[in-house]
Amino acid sequence: MNLTLVIGTRPNFVKMAAIVDELNRLIAVGEQWVYRLVHTGQHYDAAMSGDFMREIGLPDPDAFLGCGGGTQAEQTAAIMVAFERELLEYPSDMVVVVGDVTSTMACAITAKKLHIKVAHVEAGLRSFDRSMPEELNRILTDSISDLLFTSTRRASQQLMKEGIPARKIHFVGNVMIDTLKKFEPEFHPPQVWKELNLQPKGYLVLTLHRPRNVDQEQSLMEQLERIASEGTSPVIFPIHPRTKKNLDSNYLLPECIHLVEPLSYKSFNYLVKHAKGVITDSGGISEETSVMKVPCITLRPNTERPETVEWGTNELAGNEAQLVALLHTMEKGAWKAGQEIEGWDGRSAQELFNYMKRFG
Ligand code: UD1
Numbered sequence: 001m002n003l004t005l006v007i008g009t010r011p012n013f014v015k016m017a018a019i020v021d022e023l024n025r026l027i028a029v030g031e032q033w034v035y036r037l038v039h040t041g042q043h044y045d046a047a048m049s050g051d052f053m054r055e056i057g058l059p060d061p062d063a064f065l066g067c068g069g070g071t072q073a074e075q076t077a078a079i080m081v082a083f084e085r086e087l088l089e090y091p092s093d094m095v096v097v098v099g100d101v102t103s104t105m106a107c108a109i110t111a112k113k114l115h116i117k118v119a120h121v122e123a124g125l126r127s128f129d130r131s132m133p134e135e136l137n138r139i140l141t142d143s144i145s146d147l148l149f150t151s152t153r154r155a156s157q158q159l160m161k162e163g164i165p166a167r168k169i170h171f172v173g174n175v176m177i178d179t180l181k182k183f184e185p186e187f188h189p190p191q192v193w194k195e196l197n198l199q200p201k202g203y204l205v206l207t208l209h210r211p212r213n214v215d216q217e218q219s220l221m222e223q224l225e226r227i228a229s230e231g232t233s234p235v236i237f238p239i240h241p242r243t244k245k246n247l248d249s250n251y252l253l254p255e256c257i258h259l260v261e262p263l264s265y266k267s268f269n270y271l272v273k274h275a276k277g278v279i280t281d282s283g284g285i286s287e288e289t290s291v292m293k294v295p296c297i298t299l300r301p302n303t304e305r306p307e308t309v310e311w312g313t314n315e316l317a318g319n320e321a322q323l324v325a326l327l328h329t330m331e332k333g334a335w336k337a338g339q340e341i342e343g344w345d346g347r348s349a350q351e352l353f354n355y356m357k358r359f360g
Contacts, residue, residue, distance in 0.1 A: 003035040004092040008042035008103025011284045015098040017056040018178035022349035036062045036090055040079045040103040044068040045241060047262040055264050072133055079106035087114050094119055105137035112144045123148035124155030125304035149352050152307050172351040173343025176284055177291055181346035183266055190267035192236055192260050200274040203233050209240035210281040213299055217246055228254030230327040233276055238263045277330040286314040291344055295335035297326045313338035
């Protein structure tokens with residue numbers, strides 16, 4: 001089968017790395033797969049894109065569409081125009097999209113309009129919060145996909161509730177965790193580890209990038225000050241470009257918050273693995289902390305990944321009171337232990353292709 005694999009943002013790279021790895025393994029044992037890796041360019045800074053991709057073994061993309069920045073509509077439109085051109089020039093049997101970002105949705109729609117089959121990896125997640133662009137991306141992508149690979153059984157059930165035939169849905173587990181397990185032995189401390197003389201379980205990690213948390217400068221600063229005043233540990237804050245753009249360069253961060261540039265995959269996950277806890281608004285990070293059994297506070301009122309709360313180490317803080325209470329529990333080291341989550345075991349990409357072969 002001739003596949004087109006779509007990537008656009010940092011979390012896409014982590015998921016697609018597992019898929020590319022498995023494809024390369026199948027090709028090496030003589031199976032007939034051909035693939036083209038297409039990068040929409042949604043993320044484009046070296047630390048967020050090229051360097052990050054290389055570190056986790058992704059090859060240079062066969063095509064880079066250069067569609068970064070702009071409003072939601074501008075970005076969607078730019079990706080659709082460029083991806084249509086790509087597919088017309090390089091015909092494909094199936095387009096594989098991952099996750100829930102603008103690139104995922106824009107490329108799925110473009111492919112279907114050209115009558116090309118679409119496989120969506122990480123289908124069926126729902127926060128039921130349609131104010132988030134990701135929720136719209138998930139619903140739109142799932143509704144037109146031909147193959148829907150899910151990371152949880154709940155996601156499969158959700159898709160069936162939405163009327164998607166069971167034969168299109170296949171539970172494979174979490175491909176993001178394939179990559180985590182593969183590279184865990186290679187995690188290494190970032191520079192800030194030495195600079196601040198960090199000690200295992202002696203600091204917190206903070207990441208923020210959701211529009212709701214970072215687009216209003218005043219509330220972003222208040223949030224940072226709240227975290228600083230309630231905690232006792234140093235807080236390492238690798239800053240996302242969106243957050244950086246919204247933070248006045250004259251703003252003096254609270255003393256315990258140490259801002260660093262976006263980190264590489266292996267050094268970021270080293271930092272997370274050894275942290276006392278993580279405060280984040282990323283869904284993917286709450287999955288990784290659950291697997292590494294690191295306490296995690298998600299700064300959102302809802303999640304499309306409830307398993308991380310039910311089975312993993314994640315708790316939601318949707319308001320100030322919840323955040324303060326959770327920070328105290330985290331600082332005391334009195335967090336829930338978390339349990340294994342079915343299918344988050346490092347074998348999801350293999351399972352995905354076992355199924356894809358039968359489909360093809
Ligand atoms: C996107 C995804 C989000 C995902 C996140 C992971 C959508 C709607 N959002 O959010 O679901 O969790 O990626 O990081 O798809 N920018 C740079 N350099 C970069 C990348 C972005 O300067 O390498 C700037 C952009 O120009 C833009 C802002 O950061 O001004 C936001 O980037 P964008 O890709 O639109 O959304 P994210 O907030 O990164």
